[in-house]
Amino acid sequence: MTNATRAAIRQLQRGNNLTVTGELDMRTARILGVASEAGYEARPIEVVNPRAERIDRDSIRISLDVHTQGAGWQVFVNRFVTGNTLHVYVRGTPPRYGQGTTTDHRPFTETYDNLPNVTRVIIHGPQRDFTADLQGGGTSIGNPRQIAALALRLVQDYQRDLNVRNNRGQVIFDRRRNISQNQVQILSQMNSLHAAAQLYFQLTSSITDPDAVRGGAGALVRQARLLDRLTKRYTQLTLSSTVRNDWQQLQSEIARINVADADADGDIFR
Secondary structure (H helix, E strand, O other): OOHHHHHHHHHHHHHOOOOOOOOOOHHHHHHHOOEOOOOOEOEEOEEEEEEEEEOOOOOEEEEEEEEEEOOOOEEEEEEEEEOOEEEEEEEEEOOOOOOOOOEEEEEEEEEEOOOOOOOEEEEEOOOOEEEEEOOOOOOOOOOHHHHHHHHHHHHHHHHHHOOOEEEOOEEEOOOOOOOOHHHHHHHHHHHHHHHHHHHHHHHHHHOOOHHHHHHHHHHHHHHHHHHHHHHHHOOOOOOOHHHHHHHHHHHHHHOOOOOOOHHHHHHOOO
């Protein structure tokens, strides 16, 4: 509790219409996220795949996955603005009685309004912080978990159309069915896209370095662009409605990514 800390607490109390004391009383602790509404001590929880994007002139949306030890946690967010930066802290309170030891995963999304002057968002995690620069139309890594899931579903549905099976990681083709050269090329590119999507998800789940994320995003959108070119080139090849729907959903998700290398602009979906 230095003088600077007390000054910051007084400023927080003043901004939230609390009694200005400079002391960490219970009401102030709740606003800071140090304690829950019920008075229990709040804890930082693991933040995975964080992202932030400006959705209009005044509003910012954050999305992330939270991991907790067991189910039943109450998850809440504390936020404040300093200058042009929005700080977001994700915290939680465990259930009174333990609900297992398996890691529980859940998505978390919130939208904040009346923030026209914010150009930077920092989502603070217990191990690392994620920073998003919202200048120039906003920065978004999209939803890597959803992208990976859709890429897998795309491969599986196309394999099903070709009567191709997977057995313990081994691809088994139906010898009674002829598969064209174009179908093989598309299947191969779908697998490459799926691999890039899995890598992107794993990368964004553990690394927040902008250059690393930019590299993963660039590789992913390039693989998607190659598949898009193949599907448009082979006009005589008819994809099933299921596969077309999978591909459209995946394209829509990838289009939300806005961190790819500017040098690869031609490979980014528009």
